[in-house]
Amino acid sequence: MLDKMLYNTILSQAYSPCGKYLVAGNIYGQLAVFDLDNIFNPVVEQITSDYNKPKHIHSLESGSQICSLVSTDKFLIAGTVNEISGWDWKAILSSKLSKPSWTIKIQPQSMIEKCDINCLWYKEDEGKLYAGCGDNKIYAYNLEDGSLVSTYEGHSDFVHCLHSNGQQLISAGEDGLVLLWDLRVKKSYNKIEPHTNSKIARPDIGKWVGAAALGDDWIVCGGGPRLSLWHLRSLDAVTVFDIPDHGIHVSFFQDDCVFAGGAAEHLYQLSYSGDVRVELPVSATTVYSAVYRTSPHKVLAIAGSSPEIDICTSFNYRDQVLHFR
Amino acid sequence: MGKDDVSTKKRRKLNTTSSENTKQSPTDIYKRVIEFEETEAQLRSAEKDSALFKKICQDVRQLFADIAELKAKGTDEAKEKITAKRIEASLHLVALKKLNRLEKVRTRAGRDALHKEKQRVDSTHLLLQNLLYEADHLNKEVTKCLQFKSKDEEIELISLEEFYKDAPTEISRPEITKADEHQLQLARLEWELRQRRELAGACSELVASKERVAAAIAAARSRLDALAPHLKDVLKATKPLQECLALRLDEKRDETRAATLLSPPLFLLYANANAYSDALGSKNISVGISGDEDEARRLDQLSNVESELVVSNDSDSDQENNDEDQRDSKKKRHHRSSKISKEEKAEAKKKEVLKKHPLNVQVTITNSDGTALNLIFSYMIHLKIVVVKFTMNFPKPITGVSAADVLNGDCVLNELYVGDTGNDSPHPATAYLLKAAGISENFPHFIPEVGKPYIWAQRMCGLDFMAVSVDTQKCNKNFLPCQSLSVASVENFIFTLKKRLRARIDLMKELQDLECGKVLPAKGLSCPVRLSGSLTQWQTVSWHEYSQALSTSFVISEGLVTPDNMLYRAIITRQSAKLVAMVAVSSDYPKQAPIFSLTLHWNGTHHVGTSDDIRDIERVINTDWQNTEKKQCTLSTQMMKLLTCLDVLLETMGSSEFPPDKVMLQSIRGRNRMKPYKYLKQGTGIFVQY
DSSP: OBOGGGGOOEEEEEEOTTSSEEEEEETTSEEEEEEHHHHHSOOGGGOOTTTTSOSEEEEOSSOOOOOEEEEOSSEEEEEOBSEEEEEEHHHHHSSSOOOOSEEEEOOOSSSSOOOBEEEEEEETTTTEEEEEETTSEEEEEETTTTEEEEEEEOOSSOEEEEEESSSEEEEEETTSOEEEEETTOSSOSEEEOGGGSTTTOBTTTBSOEEEEEEOSSEEEEEESSOOEEEETTTOOEEEEOOOOOSOEEEEEEETTEEEEEESSSEEEEEOTTSOEEEEEEOSSSSEEEEEEEOSSSOEEEEEESSSEEEEESSTTSOOEEEEOO | OTTOOOOHHHHHHOOOOOOOOTTSOHHHHHHHHHHHHHHHHHHSOHHHHHHHHHHHHHHHHHHHHHHHHHHHHOOHHHHHHHHHHHHHHHHHHHHHHHHHHHHHHHHHHHHHHHHHHHHHHHHHHHHHHHHHHHHHHHHHHHHHHHHOOOGGGTSOOOOHHHHHHHSOHHHHOHHHHHHOHHHHHHHHHHHHHHHHHHHHHHHHHHHHHHHHHHHHHHHHHHHHHHHHHHHHHHHHHHHHHHHHHTOOHHHHHHHHHHHHTSOHHHHHHHHHHHHHHHHHOTTTEEEEEEEOHHHHHHHHHHHHHHHHHHHHOHHHHHHHHHHHHHHHHHHHHHSTTHHHHHHHHHHHHHHHHTOBOSEEEEEEEEOTTSOEEEEEEEEETTTTEEEEEEEEEOSSOOOSHHHHHHTOHHHHHTTSSTTOOOOSOOOTTHHHHHHHTTOOSOGGGGHHHHOBOOHHHHHHTTOOTTTOOSOOTTHHHHOOOOHHHHHHHHHHHHHHHHHHHHHHHHHHHHHHHHHTTOOOOOTTOOOSSOOOOEEEEEEEOOHHHHHHSGGGHHHHHTTOOOTTSEEEEEEEEETTEEEEEEEEEOTTTTSSOOEEEEEEESSSEEETTTOHHHHHHHHHHHBOTTOOOOSOOOHHHHHHHHHHHHHHHHHHTTOTTSOOOSOBSOSSBTTTTBOOOEEEOSTTOEEEOO
């Protein structure tokens, strides 16, 4: 039998607060800690052949897939199956991972049903953690005491992605809906259904929306339907991006551009008008996570269904490849 | 001289007391005169006489002077004076004469005395010499005596304490010997003599007994030599008895004789394999020797002769050979047919280098169901390696093309041990030897005609090429067959080969089924769900075809599949969907599970590089992620899993072509939209995600 790490899939990544480390979580329940200093400021005499391998690989006790990661100043928060755990950064960076500092458990409907915590969003000013889960709900927890603050119900299938710009929250789900939420209200106040738009829909891929993000005035979303840009207030589809993909799982706004990736050979950097600015080749068959950081170095880490993580420092080409093996 | 001294003047001057009578005989007078003179000479003092002499001389001179004066005057008075003076002078002369005579006598007396003294001294001296000589002689004698070492001191004697302890008292006589050293020495010598006599007696006795024994041995030996022809006759006589009782003794003896003619590595192999054949029974493994015995005997004799030559006259014979060769080649150049002879020479050289020993060892390993692998081991004399040729025997014919391939001897023996493909000679010197013989092709070129030089074959014959890797100069001499290596290797080999045969036969059966499109589950497990897809094709593919497929580039780039593996293509169809699976089965099956690379043709082409769904299915089949069964994964089991996964995938696509048939808890889960490939035996059976 082959080594399962050949078929490694990384679902989530997060940077450490100082920006020196990149943590990646995969479907086997492992967390890999990469030292980015080795990549960006290598000391020539100390370069070893495994400089692009993880510094540590921690295996979680439960062994269930790590669906989402988010980093706060104190903790690395990981959303796995049925629970959200937080570790102290010191524990993550040490060679042996101890038990999490805290765990929030989410009760699924039945014994065999598993509830994935598909996406996490941390609101720093309020100390609240928002989790979009596989039981079609979005939960908000208070991180001071771990208590459930509110539940947002609206999706009829599991939640793919969450994004917030402070006051509003946007969520994308498998049911093909992109819902807009006001954080104080339990019901969504608006929704978009990209698959109903004939120009955007791709029925053979599906109606699921894999990624959605909020800009100043814009919403970008995609998934089974094509990647498209919508105006926030009027909810009109302004631009439909024509990229050769089979499903968008990642999209976000950055520097007046839209980044999007998924089941495609490239990660695309697009202008608002629909022009492709950069096509970044990726090692993964499908990109599930692309995280961006500006300090101390400008770096974009792209990961997905591959044991390799692509590191780009300028967004024109792939700079380095890290190996999660 | 002393005769004229009868002058009166003299008597006047010399007042001596001579009272002798002058009337005695002249001889007496003569004697007396002499005595008188001698005593006179003694009595008078010499200095006075010399003074007198000088005075008289002076007087005479004076007288002469006066005479001369007077003569000058020439008067008569003067003449008288002259005469008087003359007479005085003559008297003086007489006195002078007397004095002279006295002097002479004195001198003579002195001389005589001297002479006498001299003589006396001489004789004393002589006496002294004599005495000295004698003293010296005596000294020498004394020292000689003192230095005398008698032979008795050279004899080693036992120490004093032992002597007093051992010797009987009549010899040792302690009372006397302790006091007298000489006696002690004598006693010790006596004791020594006695002991030596005794020992000499004992020695001669032993020599005699030794000779008797030697004679007995010689007699026994001659009897034994006479025995050998008797034994041969006895053996011949037992032949009819053997045939009657059907014993194979003769054949065994023939084989053993043939075995002695085998080359050393093959002999080791024969001996060990024979041992295992006896232990395991000849229906599991049987050993035999085939080939030309007479050739072997000839070769043996040749090599003996050669080795003798080498031992006796190494460098000279080489030189001779070189000279001969040169002469031969010169002769050949004169002939016009030199070109042909070069080719022939090259051919002959090639044949020579690739020559095998005429005797081969045949080992047949049989499986319990009758499949047999027949191995023929030959030894290449010059290249010093063992090569193997093989044939397979099957009890029943095999149906199915790919199935038959699997039991091809080449395939069965490929990579029996890791890395041992038998494609090149393991001997480091082979390349050099081939080049030295002028052959441009390297050894793998000759493998089809001579056989494969598997490393396990070398090890079974005791040749270990791994040991000497550094010292390439002595490589021809260092590879002597090692017995312990052969023993260990043969056992290992037999069991490994049997295991491999069994595994291959199982694989062959599986492949036979697969070729017919039957996917049967492993014994004991039945398929839990109804499978709608079916296996429509199974065939062997070449490496070229395999590497052309897009789906295989992933495993090839990771180095998981090599051209040595057995490669197949399976096509599974369900209605309009076609799943093409490229399967790579390693030589080690079923220890290493086969590797699947999938391509789905439905709504486009999907493979591991383009579709996560296909990648997930590959993960389920190829890896043991969350695999609860610890059993080895067979091809059929994997095919079943593949069929199940395909069904699940197609049914979750939401297409009308494939209505959902299986019970799934959640058809799609997670951001990576995983399909449920895992089967849980709850209720009627339910599929969940991993």
